[in-house]
Structures are given as C-alpha cells and as structure tokens.
Amino acid sequence: MARYIHLNTNWTQFSWESDEFIQILGEVRNLQGKLIGKLEVLGFDLMEEANLMTLTEDVIKTSEIEGEFLDKDQVRSSIARRLGLDIVGSIPSDRNVDGVVEMMIDATKKAEEKLTEDRLFGWHSLLFPTGRSGMYKIQVAQYRNDENGAMQVVSGAMGREKVHYEAPASDRIEFEMNQFLEWFNSQLELDSVLKSAIAHFWFVTIHPFDDGNGRIARSIADLQLTRSDGINQRFYSMSSQIRKNRKEYYEILEKTQKGNSDITNWLNWYCHNLLSAIKDADKTVQKVMEKHQFWQNNKDIVFNERQIKILNKLLDYFDGNLTTAKWAKINKTSADTALRDITDLIQKNILKKTDSGGRSTNYELV
Secondary structure, eight states, X not given: OOSSGGGXXXXXXXXXOGGGTHHHHHHHHHHHHHHHHHHHHHOHHHHHHHHHHHHHHHHHHHHHHTTOOOOHHHHHHHHHHHHTOOOTXXXXXOHHHHHHXXXXXXXXXXXXXXXXXXXXXHHHHHHOTTSEETTEEOOOSSOOOOTTXXXXXXXXXXXXXXXXXXXXXXXXXXXXXXXXXXXXXXXXXXXXHHHHHHHHHHHHHHOOSSSOHHHHHHHHHHHHHHHHHTSSSOOSOXXXXXXXXXXXXXXXXXXXXXXXXXXXXHHHHHHHHHHHHHHHHHHHHHHHHHHHHHHHHTTTXXXXXXXXXXXXXXXXXXXXXXXXXXXXXXXXXXXXXXXXXXXXXXXXXXXXXXXXXXXXXXXXXX
16 A cells, blocks of 8 residues: 555545444534524624634634634734624734635635635735745745655654655646646535535645645635535634644544545544534524623613723633733723723623632623
C-alpha cells in the first residue's frame, strides 16, 4: 500500500461502508430540519441574531484550530457590519479579522454560487492580506510551488520533528484541483452532508496553498452544509465542535490520509461531530431567546450606553467574572463611574452581587 492516500492510483475514487454511519447521518438530517423549523418560528430579527452569534463562534474557532486567537468583539463587530446589522458596542477590526470574516460570509451568503479557482484565490488573499503568515512571506492567491521543499504537516521541536503528512507535489496541484472543483460543482446523487465531509477531506489532502488550507477546507465544508440546510445563514458551528476535539480531528485526518481510498472512518467521525454541533445549536437558540426576553421584560427601564454594552456582553458571552475594574476597562471609564453604573443596576434589580468570595466583588444578572 502507498504511504499516503494520494500516491494510490485513482485515489479520489473514495469508497465507504454506509452501515457504519447511516443511523447517525439520519439523526443529523432529522435534527437539521428540526433546527431550521424552530428558528423560522422565531422571526427574522432573532434569526439574524442567532446567525451573528454562530458566525462569530465559527470564525473564532476555525482560527483557534490553527493556533490563532482572534478578539471576539472585533469578530462580532466585523460580521455585523458586513451583514448590515446595527449592534451596540461595535468596534473597529483588524485586517486579519476582516479577512476571515469576509471568507466565511462569502461561503454562506453566496453558498449557491459556483466554487472556482478564482474564488478560492480570493479567499486565500483575504486570509493573508499582508502576504505573510506570521513572520514568513508566502505565495498568496496562487497554488504553492514547493521551491523550499515538499509541503509537510509537521509537529515537534526543531531537530525532532515528526512528519504527519506529506501533500502531493506542486506539479500535480492544478490537475488535482481541477478534478476537485469539477466534482464539487457537479450535481451528484450523493447526500449533501456526506458531500461536505468528502469535500473537507479531499481539499485538505491536496493542501494546495502555502498556508490556510485547514480554514479554507472548513469554509468549503460550511458552504456545502449551508446548501444542505437550504438557508444562507449558519445556526450551528462545525468548527466549534472540531476545536473541542482538535486532537481527534488531526488524528483521524492523518490516519485516513495514510490509508487507501476507503474513508469510512473519516465520514463516521464527521457525522458524529456534526450531530454534536447541531445539538449544541439549541444552546445558541436558547441564549438568543433569553436575550430577547430580557430586553422585552426591561423595555421600560432607562439604561445608559455603558450599561447596555455590558448587559449585552453578559447575555451573549462574558469571560470570567464581572467586577468594577472590568466594567471600567471595557467601557474605558473611571472606577467611580463604573461603580455608579453597577449600583444603579443593582437598585433596578438587574444585577446582584455574587456569593463567591475573593478580593474583588463580583456581579451577575438577577
């Protein structure tokens, strides 16, 4: 057997044993339909809120998988601007944040458009607006040429590296990508969820770019899942699930890339994790509904802009505990002003002190 899957003859004639995952796939398809049905009942505004929350999580997590940590407020603000949403506390965002956001929105909002080489090059240029990956200059908006050696996925300290995978030589990329794009743009008698899983694996196995292959592979998969859902919004995040199981993700990719063209284990893993991602979407829907109910219940109470900003953070997400110091830092105000804002919310029965001890007093929603 060849060392890597792409060294096998006709390696893209993938095969699988459907019995291994057919039940899970059925559950995925069933939950997809239920989730979309539940969201459509919420109405346009709450669907947009859920879409914003999911896309924010997706962008954050697909970058974290690659070891890049983006500012959540910047990501949320960037997405809101591109979706035309007016949100409280919008802030400017960096170019690298805007690039990932634009790629993800293009993949979902324009999911029905053809996937082309030019579109992929556009995504790649969005990911690397400076022409560099970290400190290193890379080839942007073009396939790699391997002038510095074979494309390898490596881990470990210098001198003790472990090669997990070696991609096809660069002189094969154009042929391999033409095959991939022709397949992806064809109307096949293939379940749309399985097509998403296969596209993810196929693209990342070709590894056509100097960098960004994982993020683009996951965007292609999201594009196909958007088609599968039949609605150009995202309400569950496969990247979030992959981030939770990052070690497993790389292990199953490596194992499948070193096998023959039977990709049953990859499809099984993908379907199980997609099912978990859709189940987690219920938490997003619940959070959106709770946030909406909070503002409905308190619509007659007057809040200042600083209070609205923090309350929305508490309703959406908040890292750690809310203290006077954090309030002051987030709102760029004095500690005295922060304490007055908090005291006012306590008097209005919106916030309360927590029971937890410690050097600083913490606050939470009533």
